[in-house]
Amino acid sequence: MKSKTALALLSLLPLGGLALAQAKSDEPQKQNIIDEVVWMVGDEPILLSDIEYQKLVLRSEGHTEGDLDCVIPERIAIQKLFLNQAKIDSIEVGDTQVNRMVEMWIQNAISQLGSQEKLEEYFNKKIGQIREEQATQVRNEEIVRAMQQRIAQDVRVSPSEISAFYKQLPQDSLPFVPKTVEVQIIAMQPQIPLSEIDRVKGVLRGYADDINAGKREFSTIARLYSEDKRTAAQGGEYGFVGKVSLDPAFATAIFNLSEKNRVSPIIKTDEGYHIAQLIERRGDLVNFRHILIRPVVEEKALEQASARLDSVAGLIKDQRLTFEQAAELYSEDKNTFNNGGLMTNSSNESNFSGSALFRYEELPQDIAKVAYTLKTGEVSKPFTMRNDKGLEQVAIIRIKAEHAEHMANMNADFRTIKEMALAKKRARIIDEWIRQKQRETSIVMAPRYRDCAFQYPGWVHDKK
Known part of the structure; x- marks a missing residue:
């Protein structure tokens, strides 16, 4: 049986293992920790060093909840179930995306710990080793995310499912919807000589x-x-x-x-x-x-664009044009001029993504600073901003509507509740997938982990 082979590996590999971490120069009495295989998920090993590294990462990020000696190996085991399927489905992620995320993580870690030297001391590794191990982890996480999206890509919720989901939610579990605004914009590009x-x-x-x-x-x-x-x-x-x-x-x-x-x-x-x-x-x-x-925009060109927009704002305030009409006639913002200037929330992390609703902190910074000072229906003075392409332009904005904070309800927040119901259904599909793969995969673990209170019980079993 494959499980006996794995068990043999569990007992033999520690004897010929690799050094997990060398003793620090200022701690010569510290003994080297010998690496070992502590789990086998199918043909994939989980090393003690994998677990120890992830413990350090989570602690550096302030995550200390739960028994990390149990939480982390189960998390890695679940990851390997997804990675095995991703190999079969030929799912990959690009190096550029991984490298970008690793650099962001390293810079954040250095900021948290104080310096590159302290980061190296914390992990007892050189920066190149840390970067390499983090790249492996980031790549795996992105592959898992892509695999989960594929598993749940066809999941939908019907109106009746949304209604049933809402009705079964306890009142104290209803999401709190923060204050949001709908913002219209008219933007002009300064002339470049x-x-x-x-x-x-x-x-x-x-x-x-x-x-x-x-x-x-x-x-x-x-x-x-x-x-x-x-x-x-x-x-x-x-x-x-x-x-x-x-x-x-x-x-x-x-x-x-x-x-x-x-x-x-x-x-x-x-x-x-x-x-x-x-x-x-x-x-x-x-x-x-x-x-x-990018061409450099001269101050004179910005002033000229600002003067033109000031005239447009005057037409709106004098009610000679509506904001919607002015946007269609004068705005050079390709994303909004055909929609009365109404902005769309495109944040991937927002509950309001794809709608016209924004929390103030979700608005582009230059726009948020002006929007925060306006009343509903008020048109701003012209201001300079950078658009989503990084180019300088001049704009005026108007708060079309303001929505007070409230507990979610089906009438005002159907989209939010729909996303909650969809997320729950997708999570259930993925959970069922994990349990199925867990039953189908030969999994062996060192005895020290068998008393753990896992999220998914039943890891230890023999598959012929």
């Missing part, structure tokens, strides 16, 4: 000439000069995407690239001006590097 556009294009041509001549690396220039903060730290690497995820003009240029070492012609998008370099193509997906340069 041709001389400034020519300057930007000249800079990009110079970069392209140096790269094509082999004088400089594309990734080096991207790190130093690209104004796309999302990709500059990765040498401009964007990660694998399809055409629909890119600006149409940008997508056309990228998918027309055939030579990996050549640089694209200059590409104009709503974000600015780019040059790009192909890294790899996989069917309908492409990975590339790019450098973004």
Whole structure:
């Protein structure tokens, strides 16, 4: 039986294990901890070092609830169930996404602990080792998330299910809906002189000439000069995407690239001006590097745009135009001018995502500072802001409606309750999937873990 083989590994591997952590130089009496396999999930081992590392990570983030010696190995075991299925389903995540998340985690950890040296001391590892182990963990978590989305992707809730879910909720379990606002916007782009556009294009041509001549690396220039903060730290690497995820003009240029070492012609998008370099193509997906340069907006151009918007605001205040009419006539915000200027919440972490409702803290910072000072129906003075593309523009806003904080109800908060019901149903589907895979998978653990009060009892069993 596979379980006997696993049990043999559990007893033999500690004798030939690896050093988990070397004794600190200021603690010469401390003994090396020998690594060992403490669980087997199918053919996948869970090492004691895996558990110890995750304990340190959780404690560094302030998570101390529960018995971590039981919580963590079960969490890793569940993760391995998903990872095994992800291999079968060929689910992968891109290096760029992983590296970005790892760097964010490391910077946050350094901020919490005080310095890189203290981070290395806390984990008793060099920063390169920490980065590598965290990359493995982040990659696994992202694969698990993608696997869970696939498992629950077809889950829906009917109106009757939503109603039944709401009725069974105790009154003290109803979600508290915070104060929200609906915001309308009219935005104008300041005029950029041709001389400034020519300057930007000249800079990009110079970069392209140096790269094509082999004088400089594309990734080096991207790190130093690209104004796309999302990709500059990765040498401009964007990660694998399809055409629909890119600006149409940008997508056309990228998918027309055939030579990996050549640089694209200059590409104009709503974000600015780019040059790009192909890294790899996989069917309908492409990975590339790019450098973004944005034209500099002169103060005079901002003042002129502000004066034009001030006149528009006057027309609205004098009731010669409604805000909706003015948005359709004058706004250059492509996301809102066809919708009366009404903004849509696009935050992936918001309960109001996809709706016109915003908590103040969910609004873009430049808009939130102005919105907070306005009364319902009031139109702001023109102000300068950066849009979602990072470009400077001038805007006026209006608070269309304000919704007081309240306990959720079916009339006012159907969307919120629907999302709660859907989340519960998806969680149930995933929970059932875990229990099924748990029954089907050969799992063996060291005796020390058998008295744990697991979330999913029944880990220990033999499968022939």
